[in-house]
Amino acid sequence: MVFALIVIPTISGQPIGTWCVANPKIQDPVVQAALGWACQQSEAYCSRIQLGQNCYSPNTLRDHASVVFNTYYQQNKNQPGSCDFNSAAVITNTDPSKQLYLNSVVFSYESSFNKLR
Secondary structure, three states, X not given: OOOOOOOOOEEOOEEOOOEEEEOOOOOHHHHHHHHHHXXXXXXXXXXXXXXXXXXXXXXXXXXXXXXXXXXXXXXXXXXXXXXXXXXOEEEEOOOHHHEEEEOOEEEEHHHHHHHHO
């Protein structure tokens, strides 16, 4: 019997990587305009945030924008400015799929979940 060990690089238990998320310091109309622009680039960028799709919830402007911005960024990260969106987005080293954005404050999904138990 042969066992394989797969090692994923981490820092403090978090996967190493970069993600592009909505900038919490930018006003909603700027984020909305950037989201609209990104969706015009390809339907694929916005398909995951449609009702009934896996990234629809939470149904907030910033959460939807973060999904779209990051999808665009991951496909274009070798291009300069691929996570700018007229300053509506920022690069983070924290995996946004592990967090919820509520009232411009980022709460850890895990700690929020644990409080509900």
